[in-house]
Amino acid sequence: MSIVILRLPDVKRQSEERPRKCAYCEGETFQRWGQVKKPVRDTRRRNVRVYRYRCCRCGRTFRYYPEGTTRADQSERLRVFAVICWTLGLSFRGVSTILSGFGITLSQMTVWRDAQEQAERMKKHNQWQRVRVLGVDGAYVLGWGEKRPVLVGVDLGNGQPVALGYVDEADPGAVRRWLEPLVQRLGVSVIVTDDLMSYHRVAEQLNLGHQVCQFHVRRWVGRALKELRTTVPKDWHWVLDEIEELIEALPPEGDRRLYALWKRLPGRKSAPDRPRTPLEQLRNLLIRLAEQWKSYTLFDQDPEVPWTNNGTEQAIGRMKMRARTVRGYKTWPGMETGMMLAGTGIS
Numbered sequence: 001m002s003i004v005i006l007r008l009p010d011v012k013r014q015s016e017e018r019p020r021k022c023a024y025c026e027g028e029t030f031q032r033w034g035q036v037k038k039p040v041r042d043t044r045r046r047n048v049r050v051y052r053y054r055c056c057r058c059g060r061t062f063r064y065y066p067e068g069t070t071r072a073d074q075s076e077r078l079r080v081f082a083v084i085c086w087t088l089g090l091s092f093r094g095v096s097t098i099l100s101g102f103g104i105t106l107s108q109m110t111v112w113r114d115a116q117e118q119a120e121r122m123k124k125h126n127q128w129q130r131v132r133v134l135g136v137d138g139a140y141v142l143g144w145g146e147k148r149p150v151l152v153g154v155d156l157g158n159g160q161p162v163a164l165g166y167v168d169e170a171d172p173g174a175v176r177r178w179l180e181p182l183v184q185r186l187g188v189s190v191i192v193t194d195d196l197m198s199y200h201r202v203a204e205q206l207n208l209g210h211q212v213c214q215f216h217v218r219r220w221v222g223r224a225l226k227e228l229r230t231t232v233p234k235d236w237h238w239v240l241d242e243i244e245e246l247i248e249a250l251p252p253e254g255d256r257r258l259y260a261l262w263k264r265l266p267g268r269k270s271a272p273d274r275p276r277t278p279l280e281q282l283r284n285l286l287i288r289l290a291e292q293w294k295s296y297t298l299f300d301q302d303p304e305v306p307w308t309n310n311g312t313e314q315a316i317g318r319m320k321m322r323a324r325t326v327r328g329y330k331t332w333p334g335m336e337t338g339m340m341l342a343g344t345g346i347s
């Protein structure tokens with residue numbers, strides 16, 4: 001698992017270089033204008049040296065902070081360290097207490113603000129990053145006293161969550177409204193999902209490559225076959241065996257074979273208002289698998305596409321683990337940033 005953003009930044013004692021540009025104007029030449037020793041809250045340093053410069057163009061002076069520090073009391077390193085502690089499961093109060101054990105004072109409120117800020121940065125970073133293969137999966141999170149459906153998008157290149165939406169995955173219109181801008185902004189060309197009809201429809205509408213998680217396919221097809229075995233006449237059981245083998249081996253041309261089998265079966269005879277016979281159900285299964293075969297086997301032609309949606313499920317697992325211990329989200333943006341941060345995972 002790579003850590004894209006939550007890497008502990010370095011904190012320099014002093015700047016080794018001069019500023020390149022004035023803080024106020026386009027000026028590029030400066031005079032040194034004194035220095036101050038600035039106390040910082042950090043895991044290692046107690047203070048840093050900050051030089052003051054005067055711009056030769058506009059005449060104004062400004063402080064030039066060494067790498068890893070800003071005008072804030074705490075260093076960037078401490079900021080990220082606190083957020084990591086929080087991501088790993090400590091409460092804001094817990095982070096504050098742990099740090100005080102090391103002689104560092106950082107209020108709960110500051111840790112909370114740092115977490116919000118870090119999540120904001122992550123969002124900005126995500127807006128510029130390219131995501132070729134996006135894992136999408138629905139989940140339920142506990143918020144405001146009830147379970148609510150959310151949709152999570154994960155960059156399967158690095159396992160990082162890139163988007164979270166308040167969307168029910170079974171609603172194709174809502175999934176599309178959420179996914180379309182994301183696809184455009186991130187340059188997504190393939191989605192990996194489970195086998196819900198809504199995903200098939202949206203992938204087609206948005207002209208996306210689509211891989212269905214094989215765990216899901218095997219699970220539902222396995223269940224369907226098991227049931228058909230108890231209802232379909234014995235002399236058709238060889239078809240069930242063959243479907244089982246195809247799903248196991250996933251040959252690229254499997255859809256042709258499925259079509260051929262579909263043609264071998266007798267057509268629909270039951271009236272439209274009557275339930276389907278077992279053989280008709282088998283025939284339906286064959287055509288559904290044949291039509292969706294391309295989305296079962298895309299991983300075979302594209303090495304960047306995984307054959308399961310594990311990466312997405314892991315990110316959601318981290319979010320849920322964290323969500324259990326997080327209380328007090330009052331707004332959806334607060335919830336969103338917290339969940340996104342929690343999903344990044346540190347390992």
Ligand SMILES: [Zn+2]
Pocket residue numbers: 022023024025026027055056057058059060
């Ligand atoms: Zn200037």
